[in-house]
Amino acid sequence: MSETRSEISQLGEFGLIDRISKNFTLQNKSSIKGIGDDAAVIDTGDDYLLISTDMLVEGIHFDLAYMPLQHLGYKAVAVNVSDIAAMNGKAEQITVSIALTNRFSVEAIDALYQGIKAACTNYKVDLVGGDTTSSTSGLIISISVTGRVKKDKVAYRNGAKANDIICVTGDLGAAFMGLQVLVREKEVYIADPNMQPDLEKYEYLVSRQLRPDARTEIIFDLEEAGVKPTSMIDVSDGLASELFHISKNSGVGIRIFEDKIPVDQVTFETAIDFKLDPITCALNGGEDYELLFTIEQSDYEKIKNHPDIHSIGYMHDKKDQNIMLSKQGTVVPLQAQGWNHFTNDPQT
Amino acid sequence: MSETRSEISQLGEFGLIDRISKNFTLQNKSSIKGIGDDAAVIDTGDDYLLISTDMLVEGIHFDLAYMPLQHLGYKAVAVNVSDIAAMNGKAEQITVSIALTNRFSVEAIDALYQGIKAACTNYKVDLVGGDTTSSTSGLIISISVTGRVKKDKVAYRNGAKANDIICVTGDLGAAFMGLQVLVREKEVYIADPNMQPDLEKYEYLVSRQLRPDARTEIIFDLEEAGVKPTSMIDVSDGLASELFHISKNSGVGIRIFEDKIPVDQVTFETAIDFKLDPITCALNGGEDYELLFTIEQSDYEKIKNHPDIHSIGYMHDKKDQNIMLSKQGTVVPLQAQGWNHFTNDPQT
Known part of the structure; x- marks a missing residue:
């Protein structure tokens, strides 16, 4: 590694995403749209599959002093489902990965997943996988969502025309x-x-x-x-x-x-x-x-x-x-x- | 929340997964297989789509004292691609979410993504999305992978027969x-x-x-x-x-x-x-x-x-x-x- 040190705060999140994504080009013909919209778009034959992901970190995105775990679980699903809606699609599946310290009890995890389940029921999405591990500090939730949209119905960020x-x-x-x-x-x-x-x-x-x-x-x-x-x-x-x-x-x-x-x-x-x-x-x-x-x-x-x-x-x-x-x-x-x-x- | 407090360590990871998954049933007809295999299986028409996810936490899964960031990026992709292979499928897309403190420089992130790119090139998978955020402690990487398998070729954990x-x-x-x-x-x-x-x-x-x-x-x-x-x-x-x-x-x-x-x-x-x-x-x-x-x-x-x-x-x-x-x-x-x-x- 070179001795230069540049701070991430100088780039900001969007600058960092631009820096990362410019080095990656799509190589599979099923990869229709990569980084840069609310969800990625994958060709699965009849329809497009949509996939999006969000990570929520305790102390950054939420404060458990006022965020009940049940609400947090619900919100973590909702923000992902929202990304699929933003492509004009319907969410169908999620995976949920959590990392947490032993400060959290089994009952706390139950509360978190009660919220996740309430959101799954409300949005008619299935929890199909995930990962559970310990963390060295606080709670981290990473959810990925898959959804579906008819090929002629997908809405990107880039389709607006003058006078729309x-x-x-x-x-x-x-x-x-x-x-x-x-x-x-x-x-x-x-x-x-x-x-x-x-x-x-x-x-x-x-x-x-x-x-x-x-x-x-x-x-x-x-x-x-x-x-x-x-x-x-x-x-x-x-x-x-x-x-x-x-x-x-x-x-x-x-x-x-x-x-x-x-x-x-x-x-x-x-x-x-x-x-x-x-x-x-x-x-x-x-x-x-x-x-x-x-x-x-x-x-x-x-x-x-x-x-x-x-x-x-x-x-x-x-x-x-x-x-x-x-x-x-x-x-x-x-x-x-x-x-x-x-x-x-x-x-x- | 009740006053009972049960420790996660008493359940263990598999116990925790069992406890979580028993409350969730699949409701979408596209959800073929949920929690409990190397990857979830989603019906997309001609083929099955496979999806899996892994979260790696600094101090738990890796120690940057001996794990170069470039290798870490490669490994984080490889372990996900391996989950798709374990379903007899071929990985095609990944999303990468990272949370990190300002201890990490832009050059450190570059090294991490060089490893991710090397793995993408080697396994012919596309980076199609993700999330970048700050953390309060260390580096967390959450990768989700999608893959594809012909419906009659998918290999689950539950198909072994006597004498195999x-x-x-x-x-x-x-x-x-x-x-x-x-x-x-x-x-x-x-x-x-x-x-x-x-x-x-x-x-x-x-x-x-x-x-x-x-x-x-x-x-x-x-x-x-x-x-x-x-x-x-x-x-x-x-x-x-x-x-x-x-x-x-x-x-x-x-x-x-x-x-x-x-x-x-x-x-x-x-x-x-x-x-x-x-x-x-x-x-x-x-x-x-x-x-x-x-x-x-x-x-x-x-x-x-x-x-x-x-x-x-x-x-x-x-x-x-x-x-x-x-x-x-x-x-x-x-x-x-x-x-x-x-x-x-x-x-x-």
Whole structure:
């Protein structure tokens, strides 16, 4: 090894992924799509098989002080199922690998797998394998998911065209605000363990953080409406970051409207209480696991009355102009912040 | 959670897997085989898709004091490819997830992925996805592999019949003795850092530990010979442990001959030097990543001249009698020791 030492934090997660993936080229004809989308795509004959994987590390992705193991198990499955949905596919199988110290009892493992089972039941996926081992520090969960999509229905990040309408499901920023509430309550609890947290007001936000759901029903709804998204991604790192992925991969620009971004009332009010801008929380908060997709204008009529799909803007042909029109009518350049776990701070 | 606390170490890895898997039943018709074999089996139409996963944790599965990162990357892929071979299949894709602290530089990650790439090239598999994140302690690698097998060629652990011949490839116990050599040399180095380890004599053993290879060519050889194993497993936990898996899953007994167990001369001599019984190392050492399989007697002629396939015994109909006939002609009951990472000691 050379004596040069470069820090991973300087590259960031996306830089590291780019550095790794540029050295690998696909050699099997069954490998249709490798690194760079929500899931890899494998040709299995009639259909495409989708495969995605996520690793959750204690102390980085979750804090067991406020994350019950049952919720953690559920969430670990949901975020993987969400990646398959983001390819317009349906998840069918998962493998679950865990590493843990002897701090965890058999009962703790039971709780974790109860959550995994609840998610398997809800999403109709089968646990088909995995690995269990000990760790030297904390709990690590690595889940891989396989799914299926008809070949003509697969939605990549790179299919958006100028004039396509940008849609997002549900509402944004709630999971991020839920995390802020939990972090504050933990600090209150550490300061005074007799203090009981009053989370009732924040129930929606906290549930979005602790027990997010993959929007699998949207995939069925789109199919039923006869709409194939031209591009799709799930919102894990924040709306802005995901919009940039679509823009970069599709080679077209983004134009969204601030007043169209769906933010729940409780998210809005709590953000103000925390002296945060609600729209910034929606743009950069992350962990919403909503679906962000583009559709052809001719498909708009088919989904415009869907109660949970919101059109927030459109694509245009200037690929370097990713902008938001503010409520005041000013043009705000979008910034893809995302998350850099290597510094534990949002990337700036 | 109830107040009862049960320790994972009392269950052991296999006990924990049994406890987890009994709560999960398969619900998708594409899920052909779930937990309990070297890989899960998914129906994709013409063929079966195979999927397996392994997690390697620093301080548990490897020690970077003697495991170069490049070898670690290679080995992490090889052990997964071996699981696909053990289903009589061919690996095609992998996903690689890593968690690591900022102790690791970009150059260290490069070295790890150079090893992963070397393995991908050697085994003709594509890296199609993964996850990169930080950890709070050390390096964790989780790899999932997908492979393919014709439906009538898949080899499970449960197909062995009485009178089938038990075959194993290569030689056994070398990886275990390689580990003993490395651990001793590390102790010598800690005692006196000026002492240069003399590993030349142990080159074969050390390479079997640090850079094992999956026996993918055996799968081609069997296909060419027109032999479909009635059962198959790869030797990761030690010959005895794997024989028990075949016996338990197939419902038939094992009878092997001590003098037929393939042990390399260097393994034999080094074991004696270390005051270990060479056959015990072969039976319980683990990490050989050789293939253990059973064939019908009528197929024996087709493989008996293969230079790297050794017949070591046969199956019989008394499923509770798993025995070895010693060189002296005495009957020795086999014991499945395997490894219990939760205590870091061989299970007894």
